[in-house]
Amino acid sequence: MLTYLEAIRQAMEEEMVRDPRVFILGEDVGNYGGAFRVTQGFLEKFGPERIIDTPISETGLIGAAIGASLFGMRPIAELQFIDFIGCGFNQIVNYAAKSRYRWGGGVPIVIRGPAGAGVHGGPFHSQSPESYFMNVPGLKIVVPATPTDAKGLMLAAIRDPDPVIFLEHKFLYRRLKEEVPAGDFTTPIGEARVARAGEDISIITYGAMVHASIEAADLVSAEGVSVEVLDLRTLLPMDRRRILETVKKTGRALIVHEATKTGGPGGEIAAIIGEHAFEHLDAPIVRVAPPDTPVPYSPPLEEHFLPNAAKIADAIRALAEY
Amino acid sequence: MLTYLEAIRQAMEEEMVRDPRVFILGEDVGNYGGAFRVTQGFLEKFGPERIIDTPISETGLIGAAIGASLFGMRPIAELQFIDFIGCGFNQIVNYAAKSRYRWGGGVPIVIRGPAGAGVHGGPFHSQSPESYFMNVPGLKIVVPATPTDAKGLMLAAIRDPDPVIFLEHKFLYRRLKEEVPAGDFTTPIGEARVARAGEDISIITYGAMVHASIEAADLVSAEGVSVEVLDLRTLLPMDRRRILETVKKTGRALIVHEATKTGGPGGEIAAIIGEHAFEHLDAPIVRVAPPDTPVPYSPPLEEHFLPNAAKIADAIRALAEY
Amino acid sequence: MTTEKPPADRLTRGQLLELYYFLKLNRGLEEKLSNLYRQGKVVGGLYRSLGQEACSIGSAYALERGDIFTPLIRNLGAILVRGGSPHDIFCQYMAKAASPTRGRDLNVHFGWLSPEGSMPSVISMLGDMIPILTGAVMAERMNGRRTVALTWIGDGGASTGAFHEGLNLACVQKAPLVLIVENNGWAYSTPTSRQTANTNFVDRATAYGCFGAQVDGNDVLAVYDATRTAIQRARQGLGPTLIEALTMRMKGHAEHDDMKYVPKEMVDKWAQRDPIALFERFLLGVGIGTNLLQAIATRVDQELTTELASAESSPMPADDSGMTDVYFGSTAEDPTPEIVRKSRKARGL
Amino acid sequence: MTTEKPPADRLTRGQLLELYYFLKLNRGLEEKLSNLYRQGKVVGGLYRSLGQEACSIGSAYALERGDIFTPLIRNLGAILVRGGSPHDIFCQYMAKAASPTRGRDLNVHFGWLSPEGSMPSVISMLGDMIPILTGAVMAERMNGRRTVALTWIGDGGASTGAFHEGLNLACVQKAPLVLIVENNGWAYSTPTSRQTANTNFVDRATAYGCFGAQVDGNDVLAVYDATRTAIQRARQGLGPTLIEALTMRMKGHAEHDDMKYVPKEMVDKWAQRDPIALFERFLLGVGIGTNLLQAIATRVDQELTTELASAESSPMPADDSGMTDVYFGSTAEDPTPEIVRKSRKARGL
């Protein structure tokens, strides 16, 4: 049994043992084992050449990861909180994403860090930054929802020839535990997963919202509504085929995400459905997502902000009635 | 008759005369009048206290604009090319956007610069960065398509109490010319405009693509297809009401943008339509947009990349047939 | 516009005691917060400035009416000096409705704008306040005011691009900015020697072309004096000063951090130099009696107890109170899907 | 691994002539590009390094086999020294299919990776290459190679956060990086005095804790020597050097810029110090004959003429050739809407 956090740790640790090209750099990843202790014990095991405590310099450390990747390494850059990704933004969207296309220099890096809300972290320690990158060709965005996927996707991300943004949901770090296959396996980047099978309504979601969606699906199943939950696992590239498969089957699409509503990844999903599953739709395409505000800090505010099983169930019911 | 560029210049110049709180800072805005000469003559007219040549420091100059705005000023920050916005990204999304919400400090700044492709500027001088900001509550994004709107929206942006990202399409700078109302008027931020009335199909678009869309509409009108072109003018907040009005009228929605297809603003538009106009739709929601690549430099590649009247007309025809 | 502050050796007895009061208030407030934290009443983390209080108190005390400052997480003391109340801080840390941010943001992440003196709110991203305060005082200058801005940055935060762009801009603009590099030896678990190859931060003043000073950050009067001089110069239009204050973080990065990574000798050495103990010795030396100091300590404790009680008993925010003011004067739209609202309506809800 | 380059005063006649060749090639290439620009054959802008060629040639010449470098727009000469061909540059500027980026990116925005020595492609955003090259040589060091990286930054680009974060990281990592601050007085229209309050960039070396040197950027041998020393130190594991090269941009920012903002006296003064003329004087002084120099000039012109002809006659890229390699091994999807494709199919297209 591994927690979500332990699964990420194990994936990196095993891959570092297997592949000497893998190294980790970030703030406090060595001495402290990372703010969330994801790299705990790594410094002792792999030494300061492969576990590098950097200055507080997101542009510097992401840049260094890019440079090292061009010279044969497989760097993993940890951001202490994913919210700081804005401080290294330019390196990601302008160097890493475009390098292979422009001149052939592939940039196999993983940029990872704790994302998401639910732990009262306030506006700067709770963000879901995926939308910043949804319109940036060349990037991959990975958003595991389970320990098994966290491990399999981390291994896939490290081995991927292209830059991967790996969003770890901090709410799940120690809350989820499951049997995770031992040893080496990968979860393909770009493939969604049916997290719960159903017939009447399709929920398309990812990250922590997979669990809220399953909970909601369980709630309404007593009422005779059968809900399928599709866990995207990867936002870029997006698994259009599986999205269309489930929506064509059920004719009803509910998109759920933790990123705020306007401009969130739900738009792309809706566009895919609206273009390619139009004839199969029996109801409007519906999004459940937070309001367009920063993530507030105080527990009642944050709870009101976040989608949850009850809110999702309401939308399921309304869709079922439609 | 004013060009698009002259209209922007006139708006800023007139407002600087009217309102002593307005000042401009950026790289080479004074000595040189800006890389595109948008602020030509301003240094002579307003002096170095109000036309400030900054070091090459996007984080610094956007930060300074934020700070000045908190103390009663109305700063306009010019980016030499909008592509450099990634270097000041964090200040925009984490300070400017969230400040009022968090503690009441309103940030009335305008961040403006030349955006868009079509002039063979290559991957770093041709970008459409709007999607970076579409999921950031607190920001406004303005994308004028005509000289008149460029002036009216610039005046509205400067007077707006909140941070506005003002995307000037460099392809239009000197190519468009029209009679622009003299003196003081504003174009409300958040209101779309019917750029061309029609009955059969709605094109929802903005920026330079408004003109390609009108051209396409004219092409197909001979074939008996009547196309309405909605120029969004503002991407955030988005004029949901007018989008739905036109789509409910025509039953057919075509979204056109210059940002690349996946993750572009078209997703949000599709989601709005897919949720709120579902019952009125007679055809799939279709997007015409560039492929998911950086903007290539060489003219044949760039032309292939960009949407144009012919490609849009093809989509209109297919939608009309549907 | 302002009455200039005197040099440290001309501070009145009352002013010295005021400094002492703020030092005790700062420490006492944080101790109360530690208690709350242990009781699980702090929502989120708690960041102490134990051992560094003089860096905040001494410097903020040199500010004058109308001046601007932005504290970082370890400059809570500066907020107190500039009129912030312990009640507000308690409420912030407990995420209460009555907190200055109405529960929207945490700890010292709040601010105010006032002709008396402003505190633009800090954000988490280190370094960002340097260009922001530079712009603030540029605006003040444009409006003919001789306002000075003060802010701090850690030995760690000084590695950010925003530090560089901000300080460089301030220097080329000769902006009236005072920047204190609070060199406390650590950035979370990272020692200063792994943050930069030259740990003598004052050397950066030369590089940027501004004034520089290095000061004992545990000597409240030395910090006061260096800041006062810098403020005077800034107000005269002579440009920024970078002050390096040498100190030590005597607790972990936050309360959860046992700072095992800090060598014991380092802690022991600095424990000898506690800024409050040092200042008490000084005060006794200039003839201020223990009883006076004791009275201040008692007053501090009483005040804190009252403010804490009031903060503790105040309510959490209403759950739907976080929707306003994303844009000026407007409320964010309820994201509930249209069909849900219609169905509720149909069911008479 | 490499044969170390000798100090300037021990360069052979052949090496001196090679330096001369590259200087002439650099200038000649840019003159040909200027002609093309006037003929409207350059797609986009043209950025000259007139008067600064020694900064690129002298420094790149000190690199050794396997070393890494990234030129900025005014370091075209360095590309030539490291084996890049005028043909490639012509093709880049004319957006030809045969350009190293297949027409995808412009001017010096291209690169290669090779055990002989690599040139990671630059991007427009100034400063970004400093952390990237730092990471590159950290990787090389991890792999037991003693590779050194060289790059440049302008007096303007030195104001970026990326400069700071990159150089600071390089220094704390003691990475084998050599950074040349090419102080040419101007960043576009902005004079150095409005870029920073201390225009003596070499002072920054102290701040960052690395080696520093200031050098006459118009003296190709002085640049060579300073870079060579820095490279040797870097290779020995002693860490980065910041070299400030003093020079002057003798043309506008790009060809469209008449640089009216530059005082005439400044141009006149520097015109006396043209790096090629200075080096010719030196070569004549050490007994190299005019005829030899003339021969080199002729050879340069012939080579350039041939390469230009070949580049000019080469085709533009096929319009659909820009869709590959966004991700490894894949082609971007044709964005044509499904209904358009279906309708075309229905019509037999």
Ligand SMILES: Cc1ncc(C[n+]2csc(CCOP(=O)(O)OP(=O)(O)O)c2C)c(N)n1
């Ligand atoms: C740009 C940025 N990156 C990372 C962080 C996460 N972080 C918060 S505090 C901290 C350490 C700060 O050290 P220092 O600046 O020395 O201040 P101190 O804690 O010692 O007062 C880090 C890494 C941050 N706040 N901002």
Ligand SMILES: Cc1ncc(C[n+]2csc(CCOP(=O)(O)OP(=O)(O)O)c2C)c(N)n1
């Ligand atoms: C981050 C960033 N901001 C703005 C620009 C636009 N820009 C391109 S070159 C230039 C001037 C550069 O001056 P300097 O660094 O001194 O180099 P020089 O042109 O003198 O060689 C500017 C502002 C840029 N390339 N990158």
Ligand SMILES: [Mg+2]
């Ligand atoms: Mg510190």
Ligand SMILES: [Mg+2]
């Ligand atoms: Mg320059």
